[in-house]
Amino acid sequence: MEFSEHIKTANVENVVLTRPFHPPMKGTLCLTGHHLLLSGRDGESSAQLLLLLRNVDAIEKRTTGSSGTITIKCKDLCVLQLDIPGMEECLNIASSIEVLSSLEDVTEMYPFFYRPSNLSLLDQWGLSSPEQDFEHIQTLTDRWRLTQVNRDYSVCPSYPPALIVPGSIDDETLAKAAKFRQGGRFPVLAYYHSKSGKVIMRSSQPLTGANRKRCKEDELLLQAVIDGSELGYIIDTRSQQLAHQLRMTGGGFESKSSYRSWKRLHNNLERGKVLQESLIKLTEACSDQSHNMDRWLSKLENSKWLSHVNNTLSAAGLVAECVERQGCSVLVHGSEGTDATLLLTTLAQLILEPRCRTLRGFLALLEREWVQAGHPFQQRCAHSAHSHARLKHEAPSFLLLLDCVWQLGRQFPLALEFGEALLLQLAQDAYASNYGTFLCNSDRERCALGVKEKTHCLLQFLSSPSEKERFTNPMFQPTELAIWPSVQPQSLQLWRGLFFRWTQDAQYLEEAREEIRNLVMQSRGRGCGRSMAPLETDGSMTPSRVVDC
Incomplete structure (x- = not known):
């Protein structure tokens, strides 16, 4: 064309x-x-x-x-x-x-034409790979292996070619287990907790159906994750009622009798159309020029956006608590396993893992849990909050993740190496970008269209030395402790930097942040100023008191 x-x-x-x-x-x-x-x-x-x-x-x-x-x-x-x-x-x-x-043709979009002088298509594409992740896990344990069972995407179209699975499970068993999970998304490793040896797995729903079908291969796979004497938790991101309804249409959940070592917990998270409508209502409230406080608060409450943030952080905290405090492995899934599931596995790792709180580590986490894991960016981010088109597959799941990360950064201003500027950049690029990272809906589609060969990688660019300084949190002080988010009403705030980004007040906030940044850098350069060590209590970090500028 x-x-x-x-x-x-x-x-x-x-x-x-x-x-x-x-x-x-x-x-x-x-x-x-x-x-x-x-x-x-x-x-x-x-x-x-x-x-x-x-x-x-x-x-x-x-x-x-x-x-x-x-x-x-x-x-x-x-x-x-x-x-x-x-x-x-x-x-x-x-x-x-x-x-x-x-x-609609991905190859006609701007990332395929963007050729900045300071970047080369021969540069490395991406920050992480299943092979690199497995190398790290190998230094900690020998219970896991790297499988190429999906090398031609025939087992699961939305998974990458290489996956980390229990070492005792062969590829034939994996292929049969995949047929029992929606879209072939059988349980795979998302995170290995080095302190306890416990893991976070992710998958889609089992296809038990109304007849309560069983799959011995799927049962063996999950049993291999834990020892027979241990207990594991299945965090289902749907309500119990919805899970039962989906069983009548071919979906379902793990039964107690077939998965005796696993305890199922339902933690309902909204998705799809409900999330999209929430974003639309919030955007409408933020653009209301009436300056009526009661009307504004009513619209904010009716949007339910902060309720979604609250529920997501609560559920992520539950996943992290099962691993860190209960000493149990966790399997997270909903129906498709491409939205709410990824929200929880990502945030739980941010809570537990210090490596994920560095700038490069966070970007690698997003690549692993969203880009490689098959979040359908092309469908979910087709439109934002203003479009009159209401497409079936649109949902601001990734935007909700970034909001939750912003809440964590606000509650723990010293714990994250990156700041709000990085989150805003990611929010923008997810919907419209010069780079190819968020194109397509899966690794399979990117491979078919040559995205990695013909476009530049956003995550590689954001972590480059030339860009790192503007995204770095100058107050960052790494800690090995978990950071447990508070979800009390007074602890969560509307992300003004995003939703009021184009108002006059936001301009002043940005100027204030830049001035604070300069003062901190000057103070550190002189070697003066008090230590800003985080508050430590019983092996965890609790939210510090934050004063907004």
Whole structure:
């Protein structure tokens, strides 16, 4: 396809742009296959707009007489307005943006064309691999092995080719167990806890159905995870009622009689349409200009976004507690095992594992638990909060994860090596990016389209020395202790840096954070200032008192 086919009007003069933090700007509007550009006419070369069209979530057009106005609502929640002289030009530009912002062919998206001078396609793609993770585990135990049973993606289309499984289970058993799990997502290792030797596994639901079918291979696989005398926990991210309903349509859950060494706990987490509607309602509340406190609080409560944050952190804390305090291994799953399951396995590792709290370690964690593990980014992040399209598979699961991580960072300001700037960058790139990391829905799709050979890796770029400084938390002090999140109402706050990112208040907050950063760096450079060691109690970290700027 030629992009020019969809560009009816490529250039328009005397367009006026209105956007947050800037005075109105008049200039020349230029539309390309992937970007909307506006160059100012005030003599300053820096006065310009470069908007990636993939970032456009919805547009509204209005014509009056011989001119028109286009309101562009972006996936990063920014809202822009273009006043365009000429009704025909306005309609043409709007039509072109609508088409070019919703291209379905992945190979036509901008990451396949992005070629910065400081990056090479020959650079390493990614920060981690199952092979590297297994090498680390080998230094701790010999009970696990690396299997290539999925090397051609025939056992599980959404898993990577290599997986870590119990050493006593052969590939034939794994293949049969996969047929008993939705989408072939049989239980695999997500995390090995070096202190206790216990693990966190993840999978999809078992296909027991109404007849309560059994699979001896699946039972053997889970039995191999724990010794016969031990107890393991299955954390089902659905309500007990929903799990029973899904059994009538072919899904189900592990029965007590077949999995005697495992205790099943239901911890319901919303997903899919419910999460998407929650984000939409929250965004609408944040854009309410009425300045009525009662109305604002009512809308915030009705969105239920903070309830989702609360429930997710509570469930992740439960997973971590089973491993750290109960000394038990855990299997996490819901139905498909690609959303709520990954939320819990990721956050539990962040709570327990110091390596995951470094900048590089956190990015590697996201790559392992979301990119490689088969979170369908292409489907989930097709639209954000402004689009009028309500696609079946959309859900801000990854955005919810980043919000939960922000809550942890706020409660433990010294524990994470990375700061809010990294989370905001990830939130933006998940929906629209120059990089190929979040393209497609699985490793299989990325392999088929040559994503790793033809695009640059976002995670590799964010962890590079040239970028690391702007994402690093200057107050970071590593600790080997677990960081247990508080989910009390007073402990959770709305992530203003994201949801109020384009308001005037957010600009002042960013300036205050930068000033604090400079003061901390100056203090450390002089070797003065008090030690900022975390509060330690009974082998864990508790949330410190945080003062917002």
